[in-house]
Amino acid sequence: MKQWLSTNLDTKSNSENQEYIALKNPQKLLFPKESFSTWKQQSDIGEHFKTYKELEEERNQLQRVIDIQNALTDELIRSNLLTNILSILKEHITLPIIIENHKEKITDYENIDLEEAKEFQCSFHKKLKKWHLKKTEFLELDNHCRLVTPIFLQNQILGYCSFIYDSNSPKSDDFDRMILERLTSISTLIYLNNKNIMEANARTKGILFEKILADEFESKEQIYRELNLLNIDVTGKYHIAFLSLKYDSLAKVDNLSIFTSVYEEVIQFFQEKDYEILQVQRANGILCFIPEDGDHTTMRNGPTKFYNRIKKSYPKIQCHVGVSSTSNDLQNVNSLMKEAMTAARFTVAHQPTMYFKELGILGILVHTQEESAIQKIAEMELGAIYGQTEQHKEYMLTLYEYLINGGNLEQTSAKLKLSISGLRYRITKIREILQKDLKDSQKQFDLLLALKALKVIGEF
Structure with missing residues (x-):
């Protein structure tokens, strides 16, 4: 009996010891010492290989971005044209590209035709009205997805550069973002350069126009020469x-x-x-x-x-x-x-x-500032409502506002601060005095011209 108890106690003790050892050192239970060491070495090699592969992919992608940026920069120096920039980009990217100005007009595009590009714009502009875009964003819209960056110049948005994605395609990656932002930077430089050229050209033309108006040229030939230099x-x-x-x-x-x-x-x-x-x-x-x-x-x-x-x-x-x-x-x-x-x-x-x-x-x-002649013609057109008294001026002003507002009683009464009934009475009175159909378009035109001429020379 003692021997049986002793054997069971020893067995139980050994079992508990093994459980204790397993809890303290699970590797000893799961792997022999030699096999665990081999597994660990293989695991480390696999992780290192995976990390190296990822780094190599990132390096290759970064090099690709650098190559594209260099090509775009070289083209910017050569031509300063967005169409040429997009042609270079087309060699590296198959995504549709849309560039638009701040008035929602597409100025340049690539890998897409204009009509198709316009179809994508409606949902984008609808989104912009609700949400101001200040940085690169990926938007999921009604009929497409879009990676878009605003074009900033002097703290104002001049337009947007976008890459277009199919709604079912995966989202953009870092490569797309880097290329789009580089394209946006180049677009900003082109816009700035064009703006400077436009302003300098406008100043030159303005100075020339001022000289022509001031008659500061010695001869017509001199004017023609300067105009020809400006392609005019x-x-x-x-x-x-x-x-x-x-x-x-x-x-x-x-x-x-x-x-x-x-x-x-x-x-x-x-x-x-x-x-x-x-x-x-x-x-x-x-x-x-x-x-x-x-x-x-x-x-x-x-x-x-x-x-x-x-x-x-x-x-x-x-x-x-x-x-x-x-x-x-x-x-x-x-x-x-x-x-x-x-x-x-x-x-x-x-x-x-x-x-x-x-x-x-x-x-x-x-x-020609012939006031007397204007007054004579106005008298012929306006008849008895033309004169210098306050009532004459009141009639002329009423008819002027009535005609200038296209015969709209509500607008005319609001302008004259007169009731509708009072205005109707006055218009009826004017019609009786003039003996003319105020609904006749030619009569309206002639009367309005006469009244405007009088107003220009300060008659009422």
Whole structure:
């Protein structure tokens, strides 16, 4: 019995000892000493091999980025053109690339056609309206994914560079980010260079235009030579346009900033149409010397497009466009300038562009400051409502506001601070005095011209 107990106790003791040893040194239980050492060596070799392989891949990827950056930098030095930059990038990247300006217009693209690129823009711009992008971001949008970086210049966003991904494809990697950010940096440099060139060119043209207006040239030949140096052909006809600007409730600092932006917008407008013009600031506006016949097909609807472009970009300002007649004699520059400015004074809200030739005899009289002749014509057009008494002036002002607001009673009454019923009575009275149909478009035009001419010379 003692022997049996002793044997069991020894067995139990040995078992407990083995469990204790296993807990203290699990390797001794799982592996023999020799096999554990071999396994550890193999594991270390595998980890080292994996680390080396990852480092090699990173090194190769980094070298690829450096090679692409060098190629892009060399092309930047050679051409300073984004189209050439994207052509270089196309050799290394198959992703669609889109570059756009701050007005949401695509300026350059690669590995994608323009129409397809435009399809991707809607969801992106919708996202931008809700969220301001300040750094490189990966966006998952409705119909695509996009890696995008803003183009900054002087703390302002000039546009965006984007790589486009299919919605089902994996997200971008560090390689894509590095290349996109390098492309964005190059785009910024190109924009800055182009901006400096544009500003220098505009200053040169402005100085030349001022000299022409001041008649500081010894001969026409000297003017032609300087214009030819700026690629401006004045061997044919030319005309003048005046963009009149008025600011609504803006500080002077804001006015100056907006004027500078509008001035640049005018330059870009004509550059996009491959037109070289002269422009200069004049009397709260911008004066443009356009070397083309105002009736030429390329100029058709030009002032309206010009106005719409400015109004869309800067809705807080009032702008009107006056267009002069056409001449082929540079001696008439000052006269045409006055015509354009006169035409701009006759514009109204529903007709923001005006050609001087449309003003007829009244335009000529205002232009030549023939006040007595203006008064005579106004008397013929306005009849008994024209006069110097307060009632006459009240009638003229009422008719002027009624016509300038397109016959809209609500707008006219608000402008005159008059009740609708009171306005109706007054308009009826004016119609009876004039004996004219105020709904006739030609009559409206003639009456409004006469009233505007009187307003210009301060009659009411």
